[in-house]
Amino acid sequence: MIKKIINIFSRPVVLNYTLPLVMIYLVIGTIAQKYIGLFEATKIYFSSPVLWIGFLPLPGLPILLGLIFINLVFKLVFKSPWTIKNSGIIITHIGVMLLLLGGVFTALLSEEGYIDLAQGDKKSYVSDYHIRQLVVLDNEDREIFAINHNEIKAEDVVHLDELNLELKIQEHCQNCKIEKRLEGDDTHKGMAQFMRLDRVKLDHENEKNMAGVTFLIKGSDNDGTYLTLENVPKLPEITVDGDKYRFALRRQHRQLPFTVELLNFKKEMYPGTNLAKSYSSRVRIIDKDMTWESLISMNEPLRYKGYTLYQSSFIQTPQGDMTVLAVVKNAGRAFPYISGLALSFGILIHLFVRRQKGKKMSHA
Numbered sequence: 001m002i003k004k005i006i007n008i009f010s011r012p013v014v015l016n017y018t019l020p021l022v023m024i025y026l027v028i029g030t031i032a033q034k035y036i037g038l039f040e041a042t043k044i045y046f047s048s049p050v051l052w053i054g055f056l057p058l059p060g061l062p063i064l065l066g067l068i069f070i071n072l073v074f075k076l077v078f079k080s081p082w083t084i085k086n087s088g089i090i091i092t093h094i095g096v097m098l099l100l101l102g103g104v105f106t107a108l109l110s111e112e113g114y115i116d117l118a119q120g121d122k123k124s125y126v127s128d129y130h131i132r133q134l135v136v137l138d139n140e141d142r143e144i145f146a147i148n149h150n151e152i153k154a155e156d157v158v159h160l161d162e163l164n165l166e167l168k169i170q171e172h173c174q175n176c177k178i179e180k181r182l183e184g185d186d187t188h189k190g191m192a193q194f195m196r197l198d199r200v201k202l203d204h205e206n207e208k209n210m211a212g213v214t215f216l217i218k219g220s221d222n223d224g225t226y227l228t229l230e231n232v233p234k235l236p237e238i239t240v241d242g243d244k245y246r247f248a249l250r251r252q253h254r255q256l257p258f259t260v261e262l263l264n265f266k267k268e269m270y271p272g273t274n275l276a277k278s279y280s281s282r283v284r285i286i287d288k289d290m291t292w293e294s295l296i297s298m299n300e301p302l303r304y305k306g307y308t309l310y311q312s313s314f315i316q317t318p319q320g321d322m323t324v325l326a327v328v329k330n331a332g333r334a335f336p337y338i339s340g341l342a343l344s345f346g347i348l349i350h351l352f353v354r355r356q357k358g359k360k361m362s363h364a
Contacts, residue, residue: 010074018064018071025051025061037204039130047107062107069100085357088350095342102335109331113254114312117262118322122286124259126327127251132174132211132230136160137246149211149249150174158215163240165219173199176212176229187216190236192227211249256327257305259286263293265323267314279314281323296325306331 008014029045036044045051049060059067076093080086113126132149145160149172152158158167181188181196197212212229217238226236228249235246260283267279280297285304296302302309312326 006074006078009070010079011071012075014067014071018067021059022061022064022068025064035204037202037206039206040202040204062104065100065103069097069104072097072100085353088346088348088353091346091349092343093346095339095346098335098342099339102332102339105332105335106330109329111254111327111329113251113327115260115309115325115327116315116322117260117281117283117325118317118320119262119265122259122261124256125253126256127253129251130206131252132249133252134213134228135248135250136163137235137248139244143253144245146252148252149213152213163219163245165217165240168216168218169213170216170225171197171212171214171227173197173213174211175200175202175209178212178229187224189222189224189226191229191232191234192225192236195227197227197229213249215247256307257287260284260309260325261286262323265314265321267321276314279311279323281311281325283309283325308333 025045029041032041032045046061049062051058051060072093076090076097080090080093082090111126113128115123115126117123133146134149134152135143135147136145138144144162147158152169152172154169154172156169156172158169159165160167177198177200178195179198181192181194192214197214203209210230212227214225214227216225217223219240221239221241226238226247228236228247230249230251232249235248237244237246239245262281263284264282265279266282268277269275270277278298280295282293282295283302284291284293285302287305294302296309296311298311301311306329308328308330310326310328311323313324315322315324
């Protein structure tokens with residue numbers, strides 16, 4: 001049985017079947033980005049372990065890449081002759097395996113998000129680009145409860161055991177259109193008195209969608225129906241046993257092992273236009289007792305503790321410009337460099353061995 005498994009996974013036929021499928025997925029996924037957006041196309045064609053074609057399940061890209069990696073390992077360990085003559089091919093083989101392994105690390109462990117800062121602001125967390133959460137905040141803005149917005153739907157009941165509250169979801173949408181509420185009564189509080197939510201088609205760019213939720217609260221001092229939207233400054237507020245709590249719909253927050261403070265933001269405009277030519281942010285990194293300053297510009301990111309901070313964009317507000325820094329944590333960032341060196345070294349060794357062999361044959 002062991003010999004059969006080794007023979008199956010070390011045969012080139014595994015690569016011959018999987019590699020064309022990988023190329024087809026890459027082409028279809030790239031074309032799909034135009035019609036369903038980058039986020040949805042990546043999730044369906046590149047990240048999902050199973051690709052559904054109607055009711056037919058096909059192995060997703062991660063499974064195909066895993067099969068290619070296993071095929072290369074079995075071929076290298078059990079079928080390749082470990083000789084000096086074959087050393088260049090073995091090193092090249094290892095380089096390809098490292099490239100695939102880096103792709104797996106990147107797919108499973110990488111994180112992306114952003115930090116938006118006005119001058120003087122400090123933040124020690126990253127906001128996710130895509131994941132929205134319905135969160136409950138206390139008086140000190142501490143998060144005491146959070147649920148993924150995509151995991152709830154209308155008529156769901158959510159229990160907040162920490163506060164002995166019950167939430168019944170009434171309206172829920174990933175991209176909302178605001179309509180005037182005509183049937184409001186005394187049970188509707190805040191914005192819910194005047195507006196209701198309707199679903200609209202999702203935008204291809206997920207960042208442009210405006211999520212919203214309307215919910216009925218039971219168990220507080222001021223029960224009723226409340227409404228909250230993404231990025232709304234006025235949050236629904238309730239009181240439980242004399243303590244105030246607010247409900248926010250926002251991007252998921254992930255803590256950083258350090259704090260970023262914006263000292264100054266500069267932008268240079270094209271002459272005679274309102275278009276920005278370049279922009280940069282001078283920031284202070286605060287890590288426990290250590291502080292230091294750095295300049296982040298469009299072509300000069302900041303790397304620290306496995307995170308890379310890029311100058312992504314800026315937001316114009318009545319109070320002034322806010323910088324937007326893209327934050328990426330990529331566990332597989334070093335693998336392409338190591339793989340490239342291994343491939344180059346392997347090819348050079350292979351050419352050198354063949355040249356030496358050619359010299360010996362000519363002398364003979």
